[in-house]
Amino acid sequence: MSKIGVFVCHCGENISATVDCAKVAETAGNWDGVTFSVDYKYMCSDPGQSLIKNAITEKGLTGVVVASCSPRMHEPTFRKACAEAGLNPFMCEMANLREHCSWVHEKGEATTEKAIDLVRILVEKVKYNHELTSIKVPVTKTALVIGGGIAGIQASLDIANTGHKVILIEKDPSIGGHMSQLSETFPTLDCSQCILTPRMVEVAQHPNITLYTYAELESLEGFIGNFKAKIRKKSKSIDEKLCTGCAQCTTKCPVKKIPSEFNEGLGKRTAIYVPFPQAVPNKPVIDRKNCTYYIKGKCKVCEIVCPTGAIRFDQEDQIVEVEIGAIVIATGFTVKQPDFFPEYGYGKHADVITGLQFERLASASGPTLGEIRRPSDGKVPEKIVFLACAGSRDPAKGIPYCSKICCMYIAKHAMLYQHKVHGGKSYVFYMDIRAGGKQYEEFVRRAIEDDGVNYIRGRVSKIYEKNGKLIVSGVDTLLNAMPVEIEADMVVLATAGVANEGAEELAQKLHISYDPYKFFAEAHPKLKPVETNTAGIFLAGACQAPRDIPESVAMASGAAVKVAGLFSKDELTREPIIAVVNRQAPPVYSSCVGCFLCVSACPYQAIEKEEIKNRNGEVIKSVAKVNPGLCQGCGTCVAFCRTKSIDIQGYTHEQMYTEVMALLNEY
């Protein structure tokens, strides 16, 4: 006979404001099998948990139902409490009275009735719960870091420094990411390259880090502690072992006018190229789309000039298979290009550029060697306008969120401009200045007060070119919405930070979720910012949302700690929510008839064939068997099996059936 304890939480007033918690507890107390029922202000608090623990020991409870918030929130908390009191943690269930009831319905009888129903469903379910034991699986202590920007670099180094192996893959020919493109960094104005390059080199030289540049994730299978990844190493068309990075080839390559990605199109590169001088690895790749040899079948200048014979025109993409235990995704973000904004010149005015392009202009290693010169004619702009929120915070553009970093980098840009172009005039159109962060507000004030940047609170409706000037037509909302027109020489758009193209596809490969803007979704917005919903996969940096450098680095270190924590044990404990094929006494052995249709229904290839043999070793019967290491507990096979021979622990036939019965009948 079950002895169930029901614990109804008020959640302060979050539940009790609309649900009569005392009535819920009282009603539950009258049900068959419920021996203890109580309501309390905060079940998750220490005294609340003690209440549960005491009831378990004193009343000898065989099952616990905590009626409080979403199990997605506190199930681990309460299960742990039960375990501490000696009750198998899987004998604890949660009724979601907060998110699914009190917060979404008005106060009233119907809401309390619903709360009672929700509790009853779980009380009846828990009667059919079984004591389960967590599953132990071995951990492969190698991490895969996807993306070699600052977040990926930081995560790789942090993990590697704890003594674990790291495989870092980067889709571009060099690691460094967006940070390597930046001129100076706010709020200290130290040179981005100067602080980043040492880390890049450290990555390359670290004995625990294997670096694959020009490589992308092809596919992933497995589960936490036991992933198998296929990595596509795109062909670089060179033999990296032979290449010394002497740059003979890049100097002699006749195709010289390809817009440089690193310089955001403001500079040119060759077809065989190293993206930037400090690249790691500092070895070239051939851009086959633009290489004369690949287009026309002749040239091979690079091959001729290469002193070590390292050019390999027939090199093919290579697929590397690796076994890893954890993954850090640090794929970063991208910015909207000006052609997204017809009103701002639709990408047709050369002198309307993005913030990232301005970084290149301001960078000492950039196409202008750090001088601010406008792309169209190379003149130093006398008047420059910066537009904040180009796309961001604009529902009409489909980007209602704040891109977060723009306020700061615009202040930096304006400041750099003022420092470099003496007597120049700079204007910033903004909605609000969001400068939350250590020394951030001070930095913006410096731009305004010390460097004389003109901040205009208002939006720009239109930019058009007239008589060689860019007419920036906007409004100053602090001057009673006075229309403002500035005849500028150059305009910098702080275009919205958005998810990478292909982010969706990557998420699907990794089986992680993403938000409506295709940024990867964290497991909890506050308490699990670096975890994903898929165990063993973590997030770092701007792939999760727009992030600045300090945040990206902090996230990366956070993710690294999560990985290191995971790797600190040889075995991993997994929830035993897995499918099981029934076994019975001979001569039946199992009700499974061995049709093995479940094998194709399983998304994880977790179902195998097991041959049941007699003492003479003859096969009596072939039945399905679930590999507990591979099974992730989706239950697709369970609903599919005709003979109901597969069941899933925690969501068994009896449990789910009982939930339906309990929901619609009186008990």
Add this chain to the structure above:
Amino acid sequence: MVDLIKRAKELIESSSVKVVIGYEQGTGNKTRALFVENSEDADKLIFDSRCIQNLAAYITKKEIKEKGKMAVAATLPVMRSIIQLASEFQVTDANILVLGITPESKLIEFGNLAEVEKFVHQYEIEIDVRNKEMLDKLEKMTQPERWQFWIDELAPCFKCYACRAACPMCYCSRCTVDFNQPQWIPVPSTELGNLEWHIMRAIHLTGRCIDCDACYNACPLSIPINLLTKRMLLDAKEHFGGYQPALKGEHLMSTYKPDDKENFIQ
């Protein structure tokens, strides 16, 4: 079927197979299954248009399997059933020899199941005109009319499970109706118990039924339960391009396509 008798005798005498399953004259004007285990019995083998029982139902029967390798005089529906059973690992080349009977009543012996599959694939599974008309008629009814139609049609059902017994695909050793923890299908043959039994049966046969009508022919009350599986067959065709039993095929309901089309999920 002189050829069949001759071949059966050879197979038995040479011990190539232990039993040949075919048809014999039954009582009344019926024909019935015959299990030939010695060459004299082979003389009783017949084949004519009355031989419609799906003999594949015997292939998974314990008592028959225990005899050893079998040969089956198989009409097109029987051959289809055999391929489907093979795809579900219930029969292999090692335990069956197919003596095919073509739609033109010609005997054709197959070396292996792959050949049977090839033969079977020449013919589309098609629903006969009379049943097609009935399906169309049902389609045109309103939802409450269809509901009443089935409540009335299924009312006589007393759950003797002859439909299940006669169906070659219903080889499960424990049918869902025999599962009682929980009791998915109400055991009593009430309106609800009958409806849910037949719905469940139709779902379990979706993508597997080869439309042999064995269930309908077996029903002592002649309830048109084959309409359910026929409907599923047509829907499988409409939504997923249909199916043919195949040795290494993708089973309709245990697989999916990312671009499966529907118009009702919001």
Add this chain to the structure above:
Amino acid sequence: MNIDKRLVRKDSLEKLFDILKQNSKKIYAPSEKNGKITFRDAENFKGISTGYIQTTQSSKDITFPRAEKILDYSKSKEGMSVKGIDLKEIPEIILWGVRPCDANGIGELSSIFNWDYKDEIYNNRLSKVTVFGFSCNKSDEYCFCTSVGGNPGNTLGSDILFTRMGDDGDYLAEILTEKGNVIVSIAPQLFEKSENSEKEKYLAEVPVRFNHEEIKNKLDKFFESKEWIEQSLRCLGCGACAYVCPTCACFDIQDEAHGKKGSRVRCWDSCGFSHFTIHTSGHNPRDAQSQRWRQRIMHKFSYMPERLSVYGCTGCGRCSRACPVDMNILENLISIQEVTI
């Protein structure tokens, strides 16, 4: 005993039906659906099937329904309360068009339900049934009532037995019981004095096909025979034979639970089903179809005569007609008789 024999004109039958209906009698009579004839609540005389040799299903459904609630229960903190069905609610029913073999089967069924335990519900239902037997003037190769002690004009089990005199003739009604007299008293004008009381010449001829005594004696030593395996090879193990049989009485008790309330239901079961005898342990004493087939025959021709002094078979031949794989009981009994042990 002198049987009260009356003449019922051929067109009086409809009048009788209508008068009984006017007297609010519930009449179950054979009617057709999908080509199969079964006893159903008859609304009008026109819907009643005639000319059939035998109905597909027997009339046992009326006294032993395929699904029958026997009690309701509800649970509370105080405990369980149980409410049996109200026997007074059981309606009076006239069973119209029952063949003599079926009527005979009523007795056989009753002997099972009154063997060690007197089944109150069954007996109550039976007490409220008035049986209108109709003698057979046709038979087919599946009929063998005469081999099990019956005959096409058998009066056993009927309250009134109608015998049609000639293909288009009037009926001879034998008023056999008090229940029969009650019917006559409702419409006395339709039950005329009978001049001609000879019915034998109008009855179908059903040859005796085997000796049931001999079969019974043989079965005593036949348990381990290989014949069972050979006979049952074809059997698919469905329950069609048991469910159409007038004397098969296997049932299952099911609790239909809905939260704290529920009902207990008696529903038909069949010893032919492979799971009929399965134990909780997984052991199944009748694991093979041959064992189940043997049980069916042994029960009807050996165990029942031994324990209840009646046969469990009326020779109606329904099981043979209904079997999807032509398991012909007559054929099998004859072969048992012929086999030497």
Add this chain to the structure above:
Amino acid sequence: MTLGFYPGCSLKGSSREYAESVLAVAKAFDIDLEEIHDWNCCGATAAHNMNKELSLALPARILSLAEKQGLTEIVVPCAACYSRLTVTKHELAKDPELKIAVTDANNLPYTGSVNVLNIIQMLDKYITPVLAGKVVKPFDHKVACYYGCLLVRPHEILNFDREEDPQSLDVLMLKAGATPIDWAFKTECCGAGLSVSRTSSVGRLSGKIIGDAKDRGAETIIVACPMCHSNLDMRRDSINEYLGEKVDIPVLYITQAIGIALGLDRKALGLQRHFVKVSV
């Protein structure tokens, strides 16, 4: 072929030439424009600032009448009318209760089945495919296509063209043989709402439009809205006053420009009715 036709007030008054040119071009392609009987004011532009239900009931009545007349598709040349009719369809489809209220107010059944076309959509759908063969005198001029505010906004309701940088008129004019210029004032406000009350504001607002068109070498300005036309044509004196020079670039309705390309009679196109002489 027959299409429904809702002229609205402007096309019967100040912009008669727009109506004339629409009908002339339609006729040239054997399209019958059947005017909606007993049509009423569309409510533009003031009604929706006063009373939402009224602002929807007026266009709904027009649409109901069109339904009653058996029309499935109507042409609405005036951009303001087009906006009101389309917005009404959108609002009523979205809100069944509102639909009932409006239907009740009009006492006319409304299903929302009538397809509303602006002039560009009409030309695109029925005339562009066969235009090339009928152009006898390509409109070989540099043109500035001016869209104004109501033709493309609000985008989420009209779902017509790109709201910030529309292209449809440019494409049409290209097909008529013109060279559309790239300019900055395609959707800038002409000051329509102040057309009568504050002509000086109109001078400034429309002046910027004319000024930019002139600076970029436009020989003609092409419009598809009576309000735009009034302001750019009728208020040319105020405009010129603002610009401080005499600019005499003519303003043509798209249908007039196409009509010229088709070689239609200039009078039939109403070219003589303009304030700024049509020199092209």
Add this chain to the structure above:
Amino acid sequence: MAEFEPKIVAFVCNWCTYAGADLTGTSRIKYASNVRIIRFPCTGRIDYMLLLKAFDEGADGIIVSGCHPNDCHYTSGNFHARRRWIMFRSLCNFTGIDTNRIKFSWVSAAEGAKWADIVNATVKSIRELGPYTEYKKVAKYPEKEVNHG
């Protein structure tokens, strides 16, 4: 007379719709209280028989909801579910079960508002359809004495 309050059972997956309904809660979006959620690991786990059981026990409407295609936490559970739903729904339709009473939807963890809309729309439409008397009549067997067929 009081308005008919339909009983609606929602079968949802843990990762998307259950989380989406959590978000509806955290966003404090109000919706009709007629729905009770039963949590499954994945839509692939949702046994069609459970839907029938819900009707057996007196549900007037059913919501089945999970992750959008491609978003399944288990990669393809929802794809399998979708195929089953297509066939199951068609069979229901063929047997005369009122498919207007079964609402299938995709609600992601980010679509809190959509969940509220789905629930409200379902409650509204079921309210218009009224109690599912057809099914209830058949299902309330224990009220009936016997079945003679």
